[in-house]
Amino acid sequence: MGLNKKSVDDINVKGLRVLCRCDFNVPLKEGKITDENRLVAALPTIKKLVADGGKVILCSHLGKPKGEPKPELSLAPVAARLTELLGQEVKFAADNEVVGPNAKAAVEAMKDGDIILLENTRYRAEETKNGEAFSKDLASLCDVFVNDAFGTAHRAHASTALIADYFDTDHKMFGYLMEKEVKAVEKVLNDITRPFTAIMGGSKVSSKIEIIENLLNKVDNLIIAGGMTYTFTKAMGGKIGISICEDDKLDLALDLIKKAKEKGVNLVLAVDAKIADAFSNDANTQFCAVDEIPDGWEGLDIGPKTEEIFANVIKESKTILWNGPTGVFEFDNFT
Helix, strand or coil: CCCCCEEHHHCCCCCCEEEEECCCCCCEECCEECCCHHHHHHHHHHHHHHHHCCEEEEECCCCCCCCCCCHHHCCHHHHHHHHHHHCCCEEEECCCCCCCHHHHHHHHCCCCCCEEEECCHHHCCCCCCCCHHHHHHHHHCCCEEEECCHHHCCCCCCCCCHHHHHCCHHHEEECHHHHHHHHHHHHHHHCCCCCEEEEECCCCCCCCHHHHHHHCCCCCEEEECCCHHHHHHHHCCCEECCCCCCHHHHHHHHHHHHHHHHCCCEEECCCEEEEECCCCCCCCEEEEECCEECCCCEEEEECHHHHHHHHHHHHHCCEEEEECCCCCCCCHHHC
């Protein structure tokens, strides 16, 4: 991901329709936003596009409506809060098709410097399936595409990846948030002080495979944490109870273990786990060897032996790149 990509500073969008893909995937409780960090983080890019006199069309996903309208996952509360944060109306284009007649009419009526927010992109099943019709619909709304959604940039979804194909390099660019993150990663990768350790979390090996293969050429230590742990454990013949596991990726896990060995990378895996008898903060818990999890129990965090192993590797490191959650952080008991 080179920075030959343009940033919003490289263009004045006056009079142009700009579709800005943000990450407004904020936690909601009874229609109230409980953590607005992601909204605040997006403000500088939005303000720049408005100051130019662009017609700013914001879009984002929220939660997992699984391709159908779910009122409790509507972005309406986000539009209301952005209006307050920006001190300027963010018009909500309520439209279950996301880009249906109502959204198109709202875009049609825009004046320079106006802002509208489209409905949750995941109301459309094509979003997560990277569907062409939907990306084409989104692209048809605008002249310029700005991607400022770092939180979702690794996913090949219609509103982040596929849509970019409809614009030439002068009409697609990163927002400030994205640019900052990309620069940070580039700095780390171009200016490595060793030992260099990467910590990979998250539940799926499949979504991290490219990052992991890439890092195996650069790092000294690779710590595998999070739900991925159990795919590796099972691949090596361990018992994982009902822990999360990608059964179709066991060969891939073994292949990555082999590649790490060939490249002389120290691949660090958990040896023990904090297990629970239910996926809940209030479940009964105990510690056990990661490859001896009893039936009906699942690993939701690392155990004390693993904490010590990970900590020792981290303490010796001079550069650390951390990607993805390493326990069920939503539950206090597994953070």
